[in-house]
Structure formats: structure tokens, C-alpha cells
Amino acid sequence: xxxxxxxxxxxxxxxxxxxxxxxxxxxxxxxxxxxxxxxxxxxxxxxxxxxxxxxxxxxxxxxxxxxxxxxxxxxxxxxxxxxxxxxxxxxxxxxxxxxxxxxxxxxxxxxxxxxxxxxxxxxxxxxxxxxxxxxxxxxxxxxxxxxxxxxxxxxxxxxxxxxxxxxxxxxxxxxxxxxxxxxxxxxxxxxxxxxxxxxxxxxxxxxxxxxxxxxxxxxxxxxxxxxxxxxxxxxxxxxxxxxxxxxxxxxxxxxxx
Numbered sequence: 001x002x003x004x005x006x007x008x009x010x011x012x013x014x015x016x017x018x019x020x021x022x023x024x025x026x027x028x029x030x031x032x033x034x035x036x037x038x039x040x041x042x043x044x045x046x047x048x049x050x051x052x053x054x055x056x057x058x059x060x061x062x063x064x065x066x067x068x069x070x071x072x073x074x075x076x077x078x079x080x081x082x083x084x085x086x087x088x089x090x091x092x093x094x095x096x097x098x099x100x101x102x103x104x105x106x107x108x109x110x111x112x113x114x115x116x117x118x119x120x121x122x123x124x125x126x127x128x129x130x131x132x133x134x135x136x137x138x139x140x141x142x143x144x145x146x147x148x149x150x151x152x153x154x155x156x157x158x159x160x161x162x163x164x165x166x167x168x169x170x171x172x173x174x175x176x177x178x179x180x181x182x183x184x185x186x187x188x189x190x191x192x193x194x195x196x197x198x199x200x201x202x203x204x205x206x207x208x209x210x211x212x213x214x215x216x217x218x219x220x221x222x223x224x225x226x227x228x229x230x231x232x233x234x235x236x237x238x239x240x241x242x243x244x245x246x247x248x249x250x251x252x253x254x255x256x257x
Contacts, residue, residue, distance in 0.1 A: 001039065009038050029054045049202040053082070065126050072217040073123070076197075077130050079208055079219075083199035085141040089236050090195045093212075094150050094164070096127050097134060097142065098171050098179075103164045104128065106156035139176045145233070145240050147182045147192075151253050158257050165254035172247055180240035181249045189239035191232045198229055 007014040010031055019025040020035075029051035036047040062077035080086060080097065088095045094103065104127045108120045115123070133139060151168075154161040172179040182189060197210040209220040209229045220226070241249060 006035065006038070009034060027054050043205075046203050046205055049206060052202065061129060061132070062126075065122070068122055069126060070216060072219075073126055075219065076210060076217060077126070079197075079199045079210060080130060080133050080140070082201070083140045084202060085143070085200040087143045087145075087198040087200070087233050088196065089145040089191060089233055090150055091147045091192060092150050092153060093195060094146060094168065095144055095197075097131055098144065098168055098177075099127060100160070100164050100167045101128050102156050102160045106160060110155070134171070134174065134177065142177045143237075144177070144179045145182060145236050146179065148184050148249075148253075151181065151250060162254055162257040165250055165257070169247060169250055169254070172243070172250070178243050179246055179250070180237060180243060181246040182236070182240045183249065186239050190235040196229055196233065198226075198233055 003014050003017050006017045010017070016025065020027040020031070032051045032054045033047060036050070041047060060078055060081055062074045062081075065074060076096075086097075088097075093107070096104070099107075101124060105120060105124045108115060108123045134142065151165065152161075155164075168179065171177050195212050199208045199210065201207050204226070205223070207221065207226050209226060211218045211220065220229070240246065
């Protein structure tokens with residue numbers, strides 16, 4: 001279908017259509033339904049999930065950081081805010097949603113090339129602001145698998161590391177948060193060298209995987225890739241200790257510091 005034809009269906013200028021499809025401009029729920037119908041999309045559950053997303057016109061808290069941080073920082077915050085469930089697996093770093101301010105600040109201070117203090121402060125504030133999603137009346141389910149290596153990393157020194165472990169224990173007692181630990185003695189496991197954030201949406205076709213890299217975040221949403229990461233997380237979870245045993249493990253490490 002040509003852009004001109006689609007624009008005619010919506011009774012809008014031709015240039016509006018690519019802006020709507022790329023997310024550069026807003027779109028109403030009714031127009032989502034109109035486009036979906038004329039584009040031949042028969043998956044009504046998907047269409048209504050998209051329409052529900054379009055009905056939310058309020059700017060998120062992360063917009064206060066636009067122009068100050070890279071877009072991928074804002075994208076991560078928005079992804080977490082709208083997710084119904086977050087599955088995270090990490091090997092060396094703890095998830096940003098579970099970091100203390102001290103830990104986050106120590107991590108950003110270790111970035112190469114070194115960041116100005118103002119940038120460290122800004123990134124740290126944004127990371128801590130992200131955690132408000134866990135304190136909403138109806139937070140997303142957060143399932144975290146963390147390797148012992150990440151628990152033993154003493155970013156900021158032993159005292160900071162101890163407070164980080166105590167904070168992790170505190171968060172793990174929240175109903176919506178589950179933390180599982182993979183001890184060194186568990187040996188190898190799928191995806192050992194990669195941190196993965198899998199954000200589940202209202203329907204599987206809107207799920208997204210976020211991967212960290214030195215140059216920034218990568219977002220993945222193709223069906224085949226999503227299936228691979230779901231299977232990887234399922235297998236990784238089997239290598240981890242149960243939640244109760246994981247809390248005992250973390251508590252022991254904290255007591256040793």
C-alpha cells in the first residue's frame with residue numbers, strides 16, 4: 001500500500017504516515033485500529049495492545065533527561081516502565097533496577113574514557129529514578145538471575161559491596177521481585193558471557209530483549225530471536241539456586257564482608 005493511500009484512509013497529510021509508523025509522532029487508538037484493519041492485520045489481541053499503548057499520551061518521567069542522556073538510556077527506562085514482566089540474567093554486573101546509588105556511581109566512575117563528574121551524577125540519578133517502577137502500586141514482575149561473580153565484585157570497596165548485598169536482600173523480599181543465584185560451583189550455563197533483559201509486553205509479539213555492549217544498548221524484537229532468548233533464560237534459570245537458597249547465599253556473602 002502506498003503512503004498516499006494510507007494517508008487517505010486516515011484523512012491526514014502523506015508525511016504523517018511515516019512519522020506515525022516510525023514513532024516520531026503520536027497516533028490515536030482509533031487510527032491504530034484503522035491502519036491495522038486496512039493493512040490486513042487480523043490479530044485483534046495485538047491490535048488492541050497497540051491501541052492501548054497509543055491511548056497513553058502522558059510523557060514518562062524519563063523525558064526530563066531527553067537531550068542530556070543518549071536515547072538508549074531513555075529507551076531502557078520506557079521499556080521497563082511498560083513491561084508486564086522483566087526477566088534479567090547477569091554475570092558480572094547487577095541489574096540497574098537493583099543497584100544502590102553508591103554501586104551505580106562507582107560503575108559510572110569506571111567508564112572509559114572517564115566521564116566528567118556532572119555526567120556521572122546525571123547517569124546515576126537516571127539509574128536510581130528507573131527503580132521507581134518497582135515501587136508502583138502494580139509493579140512488573142522482576143525475575144533476576146545473577147551469577148556469584150557479580151555478587152563478589154567490590155565496586156566502590158567492601159563497605160559499598162556489603163550495603164549493595166543487603167539492598168539486594170531487601171528487594172528480594174518484595175512480592176514482585178525474585179532473585180536467583182548461580183554459584184561458581186554450578187559450572188557452565190547458557191549465555192554465561194552475556195547480560196540479557198527480556199521485557200514481556202501485553203502480547204508476545206511486542207516483547208523486547210535489551211543487550212548491553214560497550215557502545216550502548218541493542219534492542220531485539222524479531223520472533224526467532226525472542227524465542228532463542230526465552231529458551232536461554234529458561235535454561236539459565238535451571239542452573240540457579242531456588243529463591244530461598246539464593247537469599248541465604250547472598251546473606252552469607254554479605255556477612256563475610
